[in-house]
Amino acid sequence: MEVVILESPEEIARVGADAIAQHVAADPEAVLGLATGSSPLLIYRELAARVGRGELSLARCRAFLLDEYVGLPADHPQSYRTVIRRELVDHVDLDPARVSGPDGTADDLPAECAAYEAAIAGAGGVHVQLLGIGTTGHVAFNEPGSSLASRTRIKTLTAQTRRDNARFFDGDLDAVPTHCLTQGIGTILDARHLVLVALGRAKAEAVHQMVEGPVSALWPASALQLHPHVTVLLDPAAASRLQLGDYYRETWASKPPWQGL
Structure with a gap:
């Protein structure tokens, strides 16, 4: 796990975009994993x-979303398909038809989850997956207590x-769905x-x-500690609880250019 502490949002945006661009340069048909929430927006x-x-x-890439609310129609302003279209797809040359997400309105949600797993596998798997982290330490919508081997499934938030x-629903807690479909940790x-x-002091404990x-x-x-290739991009506030923060800064400053991200 490479921990990168950067001083400005502009630096985080640049390094995050570099990570995606290197995969696209290596394979113009790279499969991208897209996250919602506020953290990935600068990237x-x-x-x-x-x-x-x-x-x-x-233009030649495919993309898969991490998760989706259950019950929100696809055109709802806060459905994740709508959010990704608004925040990314409308501004780049990624074909909307090549962007897939789980259908939170499906009649058979377990079957939808299984089909989504199959679609990711059928595309050859994800080359580079963007992630955020919740204050509870959840990744995607894998809440505390989730199996570390879990696959795409329905979860209670x-x-x-x-x-x-x-905050995404005008502060109306009752408008926030209680369930979601989410890629599992194993996925x-x-x-x-x-x-x-991760940005901001509110994420510092979860990052630690x-x-x-x-x-x-x-x-x-x-569980990301178990993965062989993880890049963690933090601002100083999100990194404020790290015991080895000085070491992470030293390793980034001394990183050989040939190593890549």
Whole structure:
């Protein structure tokens, strides 16, 4: 796990976009894993800027979403298909028909989850997966107590996650769905490269547990310690609880250029 502490949002956006761009450069048909929430937005804006300048093309890529609320129609402003379209797809050359997400309105949700797993596998798996982390340590919507071997499935959101997400629903907690479909931790760990972004002091404890704590279902993101290629991008506030923060800064400053991300 490579922990990168950067001083500005612009640096985080640049390094996160670099991680995606290196996969697309190696394979123009790379499969991208897309996350919602506030943390990845700065990376999406940087990707859009690069596409606009002609430095990057996502036209041949495929993409899969991490999760989706149960019960929200696809055109709801806060459905994750809508959010990804609004925040990324509308601003780049990624074909909307090549962006897939689990259907939270499906009549048979377990069958939908199984079909989504099969679709990811059928695409050859995810090359690079963007992630955020919740204040409870959840990754995607794998709440505390989730199996570290879990696959795409329906989950009940914790009260804390629903409170955290109420800001996207005009502060109306009752409008936040109680269930979601989410890629499992095992599904996420199948991606070749994981890029996690965390910003702000509210994420500091979860980041500490993910990076330096024991691997535990109490902090589901700690399972990322088991993955061979993880890049964690942090601002100083999110990194403020790390015991080895100085070391992470030293290793980034001394990183050989040939090593890549």
